[in-house]
Amino acid sequence: MDAHTPEPYKSPVPTGYFRWEPEEDEFLICRAVRDETHDVKTFVLAPRNERQFEFVSGQFMTFEFEIGGETIQRCYTISSPPxxxxxxxxxxxRVPGGPVSNWLHDEFKPGMMVKATIPMGEFTWSGMQQSKYLFISGGSGITPMMAMTRSAYDLALISDIEFIHAARTPADIIFRDELDFMGRRNHWIKPTFICEQDAPFERWNGFRGRFDRQKLEVICPDYAERTVFVCGPAPFMKAVKTTLKDAGFDMSRFYQESFNFDSFTEEAQEQIAEATEAITTDVRVFQLEFTKTGRTVECPEGITVMEAARRAGIRVPSSCSKGLCGTCKSTITAGTVDMKHSGGIRQREIDRGMALLCCSKPTSDLVIDR
Structure with missing residues (x-):
């Protein structure tokens, strides 16, 4: 090689693809914390070792936090794109009185670590062939739609996205600047915001009030031709669903995030009703002892531990009610269960006596460390 021949380019990063595996390294390290609004922050996480994530837009991860000597699991949707x-x-x-959200906002800093599971969930447009979408979000329900929109922007997808986001005031619009920027740079992305009232230092001149059919028809006249994704507080999602149903929308093209962090999903409530109807006097009844609360409740055969606890007034953290997220993971110190989970628990945790209460039916009396 003579003096005029340039050296071959050498990539500064490995050319192989290394997928993050929580079984090998379950900790993620915080790389950055970003303020989105006065009470919303984004936390950027990365593997400790040189690995990459594999997921689809709209999925969530379950995190395990050690706060005040207590282990708490929470599910959070990934807001970044794949x-x-x-x-x-x-x-x-930040949720008033919320132990995890307040700890994250006040204590979680770059360099700190947190346990996490692989991304999971089915609320995604991945694999769909439609070209026209309508995203409708309220409050922090914007995160899965933001992941999809960022993905469309990054990959220059020819996907017509009408993005309607509802917030209390303009100061509460999460990702406002970024959505406006993407809309200016890519005409396929069309964000519209609805605010209930003015902010202390900003008068809102856009759509005011709450989401309704009249606003929908003005913002997105061709909504009947689109595939709709909805996420937000339960009352908001219910209102949007009712609006679309009343308008004659084809609900086979309607998708909403099924997680409800405060109460059972409609599906879980239906399962409880069906199981209750199936109970007869011949069904065996097990005793469930919850050591931390000092309560003992009865659980008929065929009913999950979670259902029995909730019916007895014992509050157990849950999100998916499908054995998927891991939020209700608990240690069974005595007794056995029949657990049919969907990936929300690791085998080594099962070997240590842990179980997901939402999908575990007792096969004997139980003692539960909760």
């Missing part, structure tokens, strides 16, 4: 594989981001709103 086109940015080296990190994942979660965007968290």
């Amino acid at each position: 086109s940015r594989r080296d990190t994942v981001s979660i965007t968290v709103k």
Whole structure:
């Protein structure tokens, strides 16, 4: 090689693809914390070792936090797109009295670590062939739609996205600047915001009030031709669903996030009703002892531990009610269960006596460390 021949380019990063595996390294390290609004922050996370994430837009991860000597699991949707594989981001709103959200906002800093599971969930447009979408979100329910929109922007997808986001005031609009920027740079992305009232230092001149059919028809006249994704507080999602149903929308093209962090989903409530109807006097009844609360409740055969606890007034953290998220993970110190989970628990945790209460039916009397 003579003096005029340039050296071959050498990539500064490995050319092989290394997927993050929580079984090998269950900890993620915080790389950055970003303020989105006065009470919403984004936390950027990465593996400790050089690995990349594999997920689809709209999925969530379950995190395990050690706060005040207590282990708490929480699910958070990934707000970053899969086109940015080296990190994942979660965007968290501070909830008054919320132990995890307040700890994250006040204590969780770059360099600190947190346990996490692989991304999971089915609320995604991945694999769909439609070209026209309508995203409708309220409050922090914007995160899965943001992941999809960021993905469309990064990959220059020819996907017509009408994005309607509802917030209390303009100061509460999460990702406002970024959505406006993407809309200016890509005419396929069309964000519209609805605010209930003015902010202390900003008068809102856009759509005011709450989401309704009249606003929908003005913002997105061709909504009947689109595939709709909805996420937000339960009352908001119910209102949107009712609006679309009353308008004659084809609900086979309607998708909403099924997680409800405060109460059972409609599906879980139906399962409880069906199981209750099936109970007869011949069904065996097990005793469930909850050591931390000092309560003992009865659980008929065929009913999950979670259902029995809730019916007895014992509050157990839950999100999916499907054995998927891991939020209700608990240690069974005595007794056996029949557990049919969907990936929300590791085998080594099962070997240590842990179980997901939402999908575990007792096969004997139980003692539960909760």
